[in-house]
Amino acid sequence: GAVVSQHPSWVICKSGTSVKIECRSLDFQATTMFWYRQFPKQSLMLMATSNEGSKATYEQGVEKDKFLINHASLTLSTLTVTSAHPEDSSFYICSARPWRGAMNTEAFFGQGTRLTVV
Amino acid sequence: QQQVKQSPQSLIVQKGGISIINCAYENTAFDYFPWYQQFPGKGPALLIAIRPDVSEKKEGRFTISFNKSAKQFSLHIMDSQPGDSATYFCAASPNHSGNTPLVFGKGTRLSVIA
Numbered sequence: 393g394a395v396v397s398q399h400p401s402w403v404i405c406k407s408g409t410s411v412k413i414e415c416r417s418l419d420f421q422a423t424t425m426f427w428y429r430q431f432p433k434q435s436l437m438l439m440a441t442s443n444e445g446s447k448a449t450y451e452q453g454v455e456k457d458k459f460l461i462n463h464a465s466l467t468l469s470t471l472t473v474t475s476a477h478p479e480d481s482s483f484y485i486c487s488a489r490p491w492r493g494a495m496n497t498e499a500f501f502g503q504g505t506r507l508t509v510v
Numbered sequence: 511q512q513q514v515k516q517s518p519q520s521l522i523v524q525k526g527g528i529s530i531i532n533c534a535y536e537n538t539a540f541d542y543f544p545w546y547q548q549f550p551g552k553g554p555a556l557l558i559a560i561r562p563d564v565s566e567k568k569e570g571r572f573t574i575s576f577n578k579s580a581k582q583f584s585l586h587i588m589d590s591q592p593g594d595s596a597t598y599f600c601a602a603s604p605n606h607s608g609n610t611p612l613v614f615g616k617g618t619r620l621s622v623i624a
C-alpha cells in the first residue's frame with residue numbers, strides 16, 4: 393500500500409519554543425493531507441486539512457496561529473506548533489488519501505509524532 | 511462532522527474466540543467504511559474496508575458486516591489472537607472526492623487473553 397512518512401517520531405521541547413513536524417507521501421501525490429491530534433486512550437481528532445498551494449482549513453476550536461500548516465509541494469505538508477506549552481503535548485498524526493478519480497480511497501497514516509513540551 | 515458511534519469501548523476476548531465491534535452512523539452520504547488497527551505509539555493502519563454496495567467483506571480472519579438500512583457496520587475478528595490486542599477504530603467517509611477526511615469512532619480497546 394501507499395506510504396506516508398512522518399518525522400520526527402518523537403520530540404521533546406521547552407515551553408515557548410516551536411516544533412515542526414513533517415508529513416510526506418512517499419509514493420503518491422497528495423494535494424490534500426490531514427492532521428490529527430490524539431490524546432491518550434482517545435480517538436483521532438481532526439485538526440486541519442492541508443491543501444497544496446493554498447491555505448489550510450482548520451476545524452472549529454483549533455488555533456490556526458498556533459498550529460501553522462504549510463503544504464508547499466504535492467508530497468510534503470508540515471505542521472508547526474508555535475510557542476508550545478505543556479497542554480500541547482500530544483500525539484500528532486498526519487494522513488493522506490491517494491487520488492483515484494471520483495472514488496474515495498483508503499487513507500494512509502503516518503507513524504505519528506509524540507510531542508512532549510516541558 | 512456527523513458522528514460515528516462505536517461500541518464497546520473495551521473488549522476482552524479469550525484466545526481463539528470471536529471479537530465483535532459495532533459501529534453506527536447517521537449521515538446517509540457516507541459511502542466508505544474502513545476499520546483501522548492502532549498499536550500504542552503508532553499511527554493507525556488500515557485493516558479492512560467496505561462500501562455500501564455489499565453486505566459483507568472478508569479478508570482472512572477479519573470480516574465486515576454492513577447493514578445499510580440500519581446504518582450499522584461491524585468488525586468480526588475470528589480466532590482472535592493475543593497479537594490482535596490493539597485499539598480498533600471504525601470510520602466513515604462521505605461520497606465526495608478523496609480529499610475528504612475520515613470521521614472516526616471513539617475506538618475499542620481489544621485485549622485477547624490466552
